[in-house]
Amino acid sequence: MEVRVRYAPSPTGLQHIGSVRTALFNYLFAKSVGGKFILRLEDTDRTRSSERYVQNLYNTFRWLGFYWDEGPDIGGAAGPYVQSERFELYRSYADELVAKGKAYYCFCPEERVSKMHSDANSEEGEGGNYGYDRACRDIDVAVATARVKAGESHVIRLKIPLDGTTTLNDLLLGEVQFRNADVNPDPVLLKSDGYPTYHLANVVDDHLMGITHVLRAQEWLPSAPLHLIMYSAFGWIPPNICHLPMVLGEDGHKLSKRHGATALNEFRDKGYLREALINYVAMLGASYEEGHDLFSLEELGKLFRLEKINKAPAIFDYQKLEWFNGQYIRQKSDEELFELVLPYLSDAGLVDPSPDKEHRRLVLGAMPLVRERLKFLSDAPGIMAYLFKDPPFAAKEEFVPKKLDIAKAEAILALDASVLKVCDVDDIPGSEEKFRAAVSASGFKFGDLLMPLRVAVTGAKVSPPLFESIRLLGLDTTLARVEAARAFLAG
RNA sequence: GGCCCCUUCGUCUAUCGGUUAGGACAAAAGAUUCUCAAUCUUUAAAGAGGGGUUCGACUCCCCUAGGGGCUACCA
Known part of the structure; x- marks a missing residue:
């Protein structure tokens, strides 16, 4: 007999981790035995049910990428699939x-x-x-x-x-x-x-x-x-x-809003990848193969066994989910990551939703620099802003390497500018070589030489790799920013 | 209050009576390094307590404790 399982939410709220987990387990179980996964809308609470939540449900599962075989929106032989x-x-x-x-x-x-x-x-x-x-x-x-x-x-x-x-x-x-x-x-x-x-x-x-x-x-x-x-x-x-078993928040109670993000659209907006969410949620309260923990939806569908589910409730661990997210971000190609990050950059006003050639070049070129620095897609605008506009300088102290002072920082910047002028910025090892040469000549440490430059170019002491950034920005922009920084320090 | 479920490192888990109780996240230390990351190595970290059963219990049974859920003309 064909296995038929259903996900039967009531559209009285946003789709959240708990309900999606139930849906996922039903889906995986169906896949594991070649059965059918059905959606049924339980909208019998007339005062709380709302069309808005139905749309949220559809959007959520379209985003997650696992869908029902029968349901209100796609029909089926056992319909209607809406209880009202x-x-x-x-x-x-x-x-x-x-x-x-x-x-x-x-x-x-x-x-x-x-x-x-x-x-x-x-x-x-x-x-x-x-x-x-x-x-x-x-x-x-x-x-x-x-x-x-x-x-x-x-x-x-x-x-x-x-x-x-x-x-x-x-x-x-x-x-x-x-x-x-x-x-x-x-x-x-x-x-x-x-x-x-x-x-x-x-x-x-x-x-x-x-x-x-x-x-x-x-x-x-x-x-x-x-x-x-x-x-x-x-x-x-x-x-x-x-x-x-249920999913609990860090305080050991039923997962709810007060535990942080619990609605799926919050996770999506924050820049979690569907792969990470699915992978993590599937492993909450269950185990698959020992030895590795990165599984695709398809693999999970093959490996799923009811007997491998734990009976005890599981606490939702945001940190572990973050780790999964980082893993999946790092698996993305430059092009894939480009597409994922673009909406965040355009929402932040850094690029056009359909960016011109120059912006495409910048964003795509930056992908190798930011990939392993992104915990969430939403981190992208913050990390990448300096590529699109001159950074604002917060405080002079930012420019000063440890144990030095503002005057020294300014002197370093002048030195940096002179070295940059003889660099081929497209030749990263070569440029680095020239700066290392300047180290012995100047008496400053390599890191001290770069810190003021980093702040001048990227606006922050923490940034993607400097020479790669300079290569993306080009020599003219770089030198202009150095001059601006020198003026700022002098002023 | 009542009923039911649950109980291995801080967290997610492996173990289906015999293991130095394994892995992952987080943590700590180190390596690497232009910052931050990423990566690699290492360390610390657990069978709630008490009774049984057994040659032998994390593993089976009972009690206690603790945690959770339910107790609606909500799902």
Whole structure:
């Protein structure tokens, strides 16, 4: 039988690390067994769902580069893939459960129920289960049906068995037993607005869409028995279920905004590469081959094994992700990196979005100089600005090598200028040779000779390699900057 | 409070009863070097605690502790 898995987000927020991780694991699992990966939009929360988040979802996955085989935007045989478009379905299935005596109409005002919850939470509880008191469970069906027909506002609740146990055979966790008395007492299946809750919709749709494996985050574990009870109420065979370990922030809590960047578009804007993100996230809570840790999406799809996933939650480590990012940046060719970095340079106003020949030459030529200095693509404008405009000079002290003074720095600059004038700046070893010769003649150290020049040319004590930079800029620009710096120091 | 899950270096992990407990990130030191990076070498760093089972436990079982999640007409 063909394996079918789904990613079923609700468009109530931006795509973030946690949800993308679930999606990725589903995708990799599907790939590893030649199955299908399906997207289903769970937009049954009418107040929180928004089209904006749907677009964010599409954008995110287009950027990441792994996509579903069936989904709202590309269609498929099991559609529609948007739950609001399947609206009528859920009512009829909920009614079916009522007819079977597995669910019931509930007329309790929402305020009564929520008051019950808040009371239960404020009392320093003496134990037992909180939640709905099942007041409507035993209303005569005929009476209840009549009230519904009369138009009375109501919800439909699932009858959780009062005793017995429900056993989940989790693909990762193994057998997990729940006493039915501990399960959320009679959860709502159909809301008073006629929309299903997650519980109903996910069970109905997973069944109708032929989902064979449900991989979801471990935060869903407590509702697994409820879903199992529903499957058996319908008389359906439940899918295989696997609860994935959660991703936590540095403080050990569920990853959220306060941990820093968590939304995928933030990572993209910051200049993370999709390869790095995918590679890192895939390795969070799982292991593949020992010995190396750089894997492409394709390799991960081949190597993925459910059994290799860890049960314990994993802490999201931004530093390790940064390392992956550096690795992938360094793998890029000059041309590839050029394309990646260009949007950042143009956003910073350094180059035109479609740069002229001279700017292309500069940017492309700078790629070998900056490649291993970029942690993020967004570092590019800061590192490369001096290539496009004369640097502002911050402070005179910047020019001064250790143990020297401003007058010495100025003298060094004068010397540098004279050496530069006899250099062929395209000949880097040759130029360096000439400067080394000047070292012995002047008595300054090689580094001391270059520091003021570096600051004059690049505007900072930390920069890409000096001689390469000078070659890119050309002798005229370089000498002009040296003169400007001398004037600055003298002034 | 109740229920459930989890527990190897700071972090991500390897180990499927017998290993000097391995690797990666981060950290520290060194090499290299025109700065900063990158790179290379080296170092430090772990089986939560207590009981069992066993000839032998990180590995299996139990208890304790700790961490996490859930406990909605949100998903």
